[in-house]
Amino acid sequence: MAMALPLGGGDAERKVKVAEVALRALLCGLGALAAALVATDTQTRTFFSLQKKASYTDMKAMVFLVAATAAAAGYSLLQLAARCCVALLPSSSGSPGGGMVPGRALAWCVFSCDQALAYVLLAAVAAALQASVVAKRGQPEMQWMAICALYGAFCRQAGAGVASAVAAGLAAALIAFLSAFNLFRLYGGTKS
C-alpha cells in the first residue's frame, strides 16, 4: 500500500482531481436542472367552472428542495470557478505535496462545506421524496388524497425534478467522500 504511493502518486492525484471536477460539474448541472424543473412547475385546471392552480409553493418540501438544489448548483459553480483560477495561476506543479499545496485550513473549509451540502441536500431530497410518494399514491389512512390523479403534468415534471435532485444528492455524497480523501492526503503526504 505504501509502495504504490511514490510510483502512482501523481497519476492517482490527477485522477482524483479530474473525478472531483467532473462530479462538481455534474452536481452543478443536476442541481440547476432540478431547481429549474421544480420551480417552473405549474398546472392550471378547471373543475366545474372553478379554476385551480397547482404550484410547487403549495408544498413546503418542494420549496426547500428548490432552495437546496439551487444552493448546491451555485456552490459547485463557485468551486469550479475557484479551481479554474488556481489552474490558470502559474504553479510549481510536478511535485505533488511539495509545491503550492492548498493549506490544511482551506481543505478543512472545503471538507466542511461539502459535508454540510451533502447533509442538507440529502435531507431536502428525502423530504421531497416523501411528499412525492404521498402525492402519487395518497395516504388513505390519513385522508390524504393522491393529487397526481388531478394534476398529471404537474406531477410528471416534479417527478423529473426530484429524480435529478436524487442524482445530485448522490454526487454530493461522493464529493464529500472525495474531499475527505483530499484532506487525508494532506495529513499522509509526509510519509513518502
Place this chain on the structure above:
Amino acid sequence: MAMALPLGGGDAERKVKVAEVALRALLCGLGALAAALVATDTQTRTFFSLQKKASYTDMKAMVFLVAATAAAAGYSLLQLAARCCVALLPSSSGSPGGGMVPGRALAWCVFSCDQALAYVLLAAVAAALQASVVAKRGQPEMQWMAICALYGAFCRQAGAGVASAVAAGLAAALIAFLSAFNLFRLYGGTKS
C-alpha cells in the same frame, strides 16, 4: 500546531475517545427512545359509532424512521460493546500511535459505517419531519387535512419520537465527524 501534539497528544486523544463513547451512548439511548416512542404510538377514536385507529404504520415515513433509529441504536450498542472488549484486553497503552492501534482498514470500516448511518438517519428524520409538519398543519392546497386535530395524543407522542430522532441525527453527524478525525490521526500519526 505540530508543537502541541507531543505534549497534549495523549490527553487530547483520551478526550476525543471519551467524547466518542459518550456520543455513541447518547445515540444508542436516543435512537432506542425514538423507535420505542413511535413504534408504540396508537390511538383509537370513535366517530359516530365508527371506530378508527391511528397507528405509525399508516405513515410510511414513520416506518422508515423506526427502522433507521432502531438500526442506529443497535449499531451504537455493538460499537460500545466492541470498545468495551478492546478496553478490557491487555493493551500496550501510553504510546499513542505506537502500540496496539486499530488498523487503517478498521478505521475506514468504522468511518464508512458512521457516514452511512448519519446519511440514512438524516434522510429518515427529514422525511418524518416533513410528514409530521403536514400532519400537524395540514396542506390545504392539496386537500391534505391536519390529522393532529383528530388524534391529539397520537401526534404528541409521535412528535416526541421525532424530536429524539432529530437529536439522534445530530449525534450521528457528530460521530461521523469524530470518526473522520480518528481516521486522520492514523494518517498524521507519523509526523511527531
